[in-house]
Amino acid sequence: MYKRIKEIRRALGLNQIEFAARLGLSQSTLAMIEVGRRSFSDKHIKLICSEFHVNEEWLRGGPGEMFVTTCYDREFIDVFEQLLPETQELLVTIAKELLETQERLLKSHHAD
Template identity: 45%
Template sequence: MNERLKQLRKELNMKQGDFATALSISQGHLSDIENNRKEVSDRVISICSLKFNVNEEWLRTGNGEMFNPMSEDEELDLYVGRISGGADEFKKNLIKTLCKLSEDEWDVLKKIISEMK
């Protein structure tokens, strides 16, 4: 289970310190888990399931998919939640700016992106 927690962190593209903060544990504690010096607690498993939509069965046993299936809206909510909880100001500002676009501005953005292809 410890290796799967590390695999999850890497899949989420999170640094150890940021992942530890998201799990409400210290970076040292996470390091101990990832290096098999400590066990993964039920609390950490529960946080992973709720915060990152992790399939608890996969985390405990390795069976099934890493993540639970989600609708597109749920997936977007999860992604925005990850960005807003992280330290990357560029990503936060980009999401905020996109949310403020008018329909006409979205049309311009679509045209710009289609021209880039």
Template identity: 45%
Template sequence: MNKRLKILRTELDLSQAEFSKKLSLGQSTYAALEIGKSPIKDRHIKLICSTFNVNEEWLREGKGDMFVTNINQQLGVELARIFNRGDNLTKKLILGLSELDENEIEIVKILVDGLIEKKKQS
């Protein structure tokens, strides 16, 4: 399970310090879990799964998908990845979209579709 912790952390593009902070754990405490020096307790598993939308079966046994597959939870995981990377422009765009009405969103959709199509052609 400790190997899957490292896989999860790297998938989320987080350092041990960033990952442990999100869990409200000390970095040394988390590091001991990740390297197998300390046992991973049920409370750690529940905390990790709820914080990062991780599939508990994957974390415990390596079975199934890493993340919970509910579409809303997947979206949350993807947004968390974006925000964890620290890309200020992407964050600003996402937060800006949340302030637009339906007509303005449609305009942005048309623009993005056009950019994607242009990229495919080049």
């Protein structure tokens, strides 16, 4: 299971600091987990699965796909793959801007 955590992090393109921060862990704790020198709880497994849309069955034992997909995921990917590379790049830029806007809105909502 420890190796699969590293696989997830790499598949997401995150370094240890970024991945650990999203889980509320220190980078050194994550590093020890990835090499099997530190255990982690069911709470951390659930958090990884929730935060990164990871298939819990895959994380715990290996069968299945790494990430959980929905019908919307598949539909989005199908549409995305039909776009020209320039349009794909524009869509990714727009999606990142939407995500930043959402985060700002959520932060301001929580500040109220």
